[in-house]
Amino acid sequence: MEIDEIDLKILQELQCDARKSYRKVAKNVNVAEGTVYNRIEKLKENGVIKGFIPDIDYSELGFNLIAIIGVSAEGGFLPDIEEKIAKKPNVTSVYDVTGEYDAIVVVKFKERKEMNKFVKDILSMERVERTNTMLALNVVKESHKIDLSSL
Incomplete structure (x- = not known):
């Protein structure tokens, strides 16, 4: 899978807070909410995103x-x-x-x-x-x- 600049920005947003809403990620990345949803699904399907877990101490x-x-x-x-x-x-x-x-x-x-x-x-x-x-x-x-x- 090729990762472009938008994918990287989405990943950066999720690294900061994986519970961030698609709406908020879309606003911060400056793309449509549907784009964020589709990109995240594609990243999951291709194994780039393996899951969403809390950062526990x-x-x-x-x-x-x-x-x-x-x-x-x-x-x-x-x-x-x-x-x-x-x-x-x-x-x-x-x-x-x-x-x-x-x-x-x-x-x-x-x-x-x-x-x-x-x-x-x-x-x-x-x-x-x-x-x-x-x-x-x-x-x-x-x-x-x-x-x-x-x-």
Whole structure:
């Protein structure tokens, strides 16, 4: 799908507030409300927009432990392992990476006991060779938003 300037402006508006009305987005982008509706539907159909979710501060809900886990696995089995890990509760991200590890997993927990069980569950998975768990000391930035204005 080709993304034009209007699509980018609509995406920028939605990044600021995904609950913004089509009317308000149309006014800010300077196009008709129907155009905004059609563009958003097309962006959804093409997988550019995957959904609309609230930006939740999980630490306010008690999820104060953030673990970044490097996972090494036997070759050829990584996609299955990543898929299983991705389905586990508390997992916010799974990245297939280059470098020292095969995958990086980001997980949030309320208690160390939960994290301990999670890491041991990963290690007990067939074909997982090793893990390395790092704990985030402070969250400096955490966002799925990027600046689209330079595109």
